[in-house]
Amino acid sequence: MRRLTHILMSPPCRLIRLALGEKRLAYDPAAPDDPQKHLPLLVDMDGTVVVGVWAIIDYLEGMHPEHPLVPEDPVERGEALRLLDWTMTKFHEEVARRLLFEKASRAHTGHLLRQPPNMETIRQGRASLLANLSVVAPLAEQRGFLAGRNLSLADLALAAHLSALDYYGEVPWSELPAIGEWYVRMKSRPSFRMLLNDRVPGQPPALQYSELDF
């Protein structure tokens, strides 16, 4: 069986879990011996080992071209990869690090050891979340999916981040109707099911986390 070593609240790991789901590729989940290891780590049926988001996506698109996650059309492709990069660098830095890494334990995010939760950091993260999502909201509204009419890595990357933030009740959906509507569509996809069943020991999810109509 295919095996994916991942940690629960890491957005890159969630992105690859969603990508495997969209490709209809089943896998056994595994926990790493060390959460600061380079993850996610995929071991395919034939024993091939692929490590990290970039390599795993390249491998999956090459070996399993059905259900493509990167558009063929050059403009849409550039847009999907722009938003993927934006989410994995800028949104990750300004929002996820500040909120997620303050709330989730290091064992579930793989981030470096740090001080106890800092309210000023959380406040900045919340402001950045609203500012950044207001930039992408019109894209979701006008295009259907973030990069165009079809689902792409751009959607999976942002959904991976938002799902982890939503677990901790950190997404003010009522202030973000366009993103909320897009996210309800994302979380209704079969690829999302496993993520919605995630439970961090000692930290139950926010109420709406696994509700499909919210």
Added chain:
Amino acid sequence: MRRLTHILMSPPCRLIRLALGEKRLAYDPAAPDDPQKHLPLLVDMDGTVVVGVWAIIDYLEGMHPEHPLVPEDPVERGEALRLLDWTMTKFHEEVARRLLFEKASRAHTGHLLRQPPNMETIRQGRASLLANLSVVAPLAEQRGFLAGRNLSLADLALAAHLSALDYYGEVPWSELPAIGEWYVRMKSRPSFRMLLNDRVPGQPPALQYSELDF
């Protein structure tokens, strides 16, 4: 003319400058109006706009397949992308953020506003630099380049980071002979020339920064 908007001490921007150099593609450098903008940003001859490392690399490999930066062989390809991801996430997080973002100004790295240099952060960054480079040093020594016998994105990503760190004298080359030998080969490449001419106003580079035999 092709135009690249970039900032001096940002490793992702340096990676794309090296990639353009390796592809023998000339460009006019430009500075962004806002250093926290999503960079690098490439405007090609025909006006095509491509933003962010992921999209620009995909675009360059697709439009300019000569001088490939991603190996064809599946094993070497996976290894190049694993090391690219490792450098852009783990090495960036544990080393570059801690050293570079403490020493260079925000206008040249695009990082978020923060407190004055913190010696404890710098100390941790220096320890991580040695620990992380000791993991990749044997690869450079055994293979010639990091992912195999040919230059790949793995080399450009690490060289992009080390060149920025070296500008501030933060790479203890004498403790890292295998990486030092690989880096001397990297900085002798024509693609490196422009980077070695970089000067941050008010912060001259460490002595060995642009010396080719050190």
